[in-house]
Each structure stands twice: as structure tokens, then as C-alpha cells.
Amino acid sequence: MKLTVIIPVHNEVETLDAFLAAVTPVLEQTEHTFEYLFVDDGSKDATFSVLQQKAHTNPRIKVVRLSRNFGKECALLAGFDNAGGDAVLVMDVDLQDPPEVIPDMLAAWREGAKVVLTRRDNRDSDSYWKRSTAGWFYKIYNAMARVKIPDNVSDFCLLDREAVDAFVQLRERCRFNKGLFAWIGYEPVVIPYMRPARTQGESSWPMAKLWSFALDGLTSFSTRPLKLWTYIGSIIAVLSLFYGLFIVIRTLLYGVDTPGYASLIAVVSFLGGIQLVSLGVLGEYLARVYSEVKDRPVYLVRQKIGF
Ligand code: UDP
Numbered sequence: 575m576k577l578t579v580i581i582p583v584h585n586e587v588e589t590l591d592a593f594l595a596a597v598t599p600v601l602e603q604t605e606h607t608f609e610y611l612f613v614d615d616g617s618k619d620a621t622f623s624v625l626q627q628k629a630h631t632n633p634r635i636k637v638v639r640l641s642r643n644f645g646k647e648c649a650l651l652a653g654f655d656n657a658g659g660d661a662v663l664v665m666d667v668d669l670q671d672p673p674e675v676i677p678d679m680l681a682a683w684r685e686g687a688k689v690v691l692t693r694r695d696n697r698d699s700d701s702y703w704k705r706s707t708a709g710w711f712y713k714i715y716n717a718m719a720r721v722k723i724p725d726n727v728s729d730f731c732l733l734d735r736e737a738v739d740a741f742v743q744l745r746e747r748c749r750f751n752k753g754l755f756a757w758i759g760y761e762p763v764v765i766p767y768m769r770p771a772r773t774q775g776e777s778s779w780p781m782a783k784l785w786s787f788a789l790d791g792l793t794s795f796s797t798r799p800l801k802l803w804t805y806i807g808s809i810i811a812v813l814s815l816f817y818g819l820f821i822v823i824r825t826l827l828y829g830v831d832t833p834g835y836a837s838l839i840a841v842v843s844f845l846g847g848i849q850l851v852s853l854g855v856l857g858e859y860l861a862r863v864y865s866e867v868k869d870r871p872v873y874l875v876r877q878k879i880g881f
């Protein structure tokens with residue numbers, strides 16, 4: 575049985591050697607044959623030429639080079655599309671996904687699991703801010719999405735061929751892989767691990783990118799933010815009706831009470847704010863609908879090596 579290891583890489587020239595040196599001995603000790611499938615996600619440094627050289631001398635290495643940077647989520651789809659193994663393992667190149675966990679994942683797969691996920695049991699390598707926002711994200715996501723994802727799962731995972739064939743049918747452009755892995759079904763086996771800090775290179779996930787990624791995740795798997803406004807609007811309308819009645823009755827009983835400028839401004843600006851927020855939510859969905867209807871491919875391949 576053959577294993578394909580997909581590794582998305584973006585400007586990772588200094589991490590490649592360490593990755594191969596750490597992962598190869600672990601894979602060689604398993605009973606499976608394996609291949610590396612690097613997806614070069616539009617690297618600007620020498621990542622591709624180094625991979626090309628390695629692929630010439632090492633028959634286990636395959637490379638798919640994308641035409642530009644499409645982002646990790648899309649790069650992974652390129653990997654899955656080109657993976658030939660009976661099982662597919664997804665790993666980051668920075669060794670934040672410890673190779674020691676791979677034998678356990680393979681064991682779970684041999685015991686019949688179609689989807690093997692891993693869960694970070696410490697997030698010490700992340701800042702306090704990133705940890706707490708991530709914690710909130712999982713809470714909000716699972717409160718809203720119909721198909722839940724386990725807390726703190728990472729992209730470090732293993733899929734059986736059957737699950738891979740299901741996964742590659744999902745061709746959406748705003749991709750949130752953790753949600754997609756859950757969406758295809760196949761009760762996952764979750765293996766906990768300790769996540770070390772990145773040794774070389776640097777993380778390419780600034781806060782702004784994480785924020786839009788979180789919105790991609792929520793909007794892809796829940797329409798609740800969209801529907802919420804019907805209820806918020808109804809509640810405000812009913813409250814306003816009662817308040818209007820109250821004012822009319824009070825005026826009839828006690829006459830006109832002119833002061834009220836401050837409360838008027840407060841109510842008008844509050845409602846203005848609420849309306850803009852609801853428009854913004856509509857916009858988030860509309861923008862994604864727009865990018866889906868254009869029906870562009872999820873990624874473009876520039877070159878393939880080793881196939
Ligand atoms: N990556 C990618 N395309 C991108 C950004 C990142 O293929 O646009 C790859 C990167 O080379 C690495 C993996 O995705 O192998 C995880 O990236 P990173 O370590 O920056 O993310 P973090 O661990 O901070 O979540």
C-alpha cells in the first residue's frame with residue numbers, strides 16, 4: 575500500500591532539507607512505500623529550483639508547481655488532485671507537524687479509519703492572542719455550523735483513498751479544509767499531539783489573513799449569520815412598536831414633551847450601525863457568491879515534475 579505525503583510550500587527554501595531529513599527515516603520504518611508530493615504555491619525564492627534538483631536525484635519526490643500563490647487551502651487541493659497513494663498524508667514543511675505521530679496515524683488507518691485528524695494539545699508555540707482568538711473561533715464555528723469540527727484540529731491529517739475521492743469533488747474556491755474534511759463524513763479518528771514552534775523560516779499567517787480565513791470558514795459552513803438579521807430586525811421592530819404606543823399614550827395623557835434630542839440621536843445612530851453591520855454580513859456572503867459564480871479554477875498548474 576502506497577502513501578502520498580502532500581507538502582504545500584511557499585518560500586520555504588531553508589526548511590526543505592530539515593523536513594526530508596526528519597520525515598524520511600520515520601516513513602522508511604513503516605511497512606508502506608511512499609512518495610513526497612510538494613506543491614509549490616508560487617514561491618518567490620529558490621524553493622522550486624531546489625525541489626527540481628531533489629526530484630532529479632530522488633525518485634520519491636514529485637513536484638506540482640502552481641502558476642502563482644493561491645494560498646495553502648487551494649494548494650492542498652492541487653496536492654489531492656495529483657496524489658496517487660492509497661492514503662494521503664498532509665504535512666506542513668516547517669516540522670510543526672511532528673513526524674513521530676505518523677506511525678500512530680498509519681496504524682489508525684490500517685485499523686480502518688478513513689479520516690485521521692490530529693489535535694494540538696498545546697498551543698504554546700502561538701501567541702496568547704492567537705490562542706484565544708482560535709479558541710473563540712472554534713466555539714463560534716461549532717455553535718453555527720451544522721457539521722462540527724473537533725476543537726484545535728490541525729491540517730496535519732491522513733485520508734484514505736475513499737475520503738480523498740470524496741474530498742476532490744468539493745471544488746469551491748473559498749476553501750476551509752478543516753470544515754471540508756468534516757463535511758465529507760467518515761467519522762474521524764483524532765490523535766492528540768504536542769505542537770512545537772517553527773524552527774526556520776516564518777509563519778505566513780498575519781492576523782488580517784487569519785480573520786478573512788475565519789470568515790471563509792464560517793460563511794462556507796453556516797448561513798446563520800445571514801438569517802440572524804430577520805430575528806434581530808423583528809425584535810427591534812416589535813420593541814419600537816411598543817415604544818411608539820407608549821409615547822403616543824404618554825403624549826395624550828401628559829401633553830408634548832419636547833426634550834429628547836439625545837435619545838433620538840442615540841437610537842438613530844444605533845439603528846444606522848445595526849443596518850450597516852447587516853449589510854456588511856450580506857456583503858461577505860455576496861462577495862463569496864460572486865467568486866463562486868465566476869467559476870474560475872481553484873488553482874492553475876505551471877509545471878509538474880516526477881509524474
Ligand atoms: N503555505 C502555502 N501557501 C501559503 C502559505 C503557506 O503553501 O500561501 C505552506 C507553508 O509553506 C507551510 C504550510 O503552508 O508548509 C503552513 O504555513 P505556516 O507555517 O506559515 O502556517 P502556521 O504554521 O503558522 O499556521
Ligand code: MG
Nearest residue numbers: 666668670772
Ligand atoms: Mg507553521
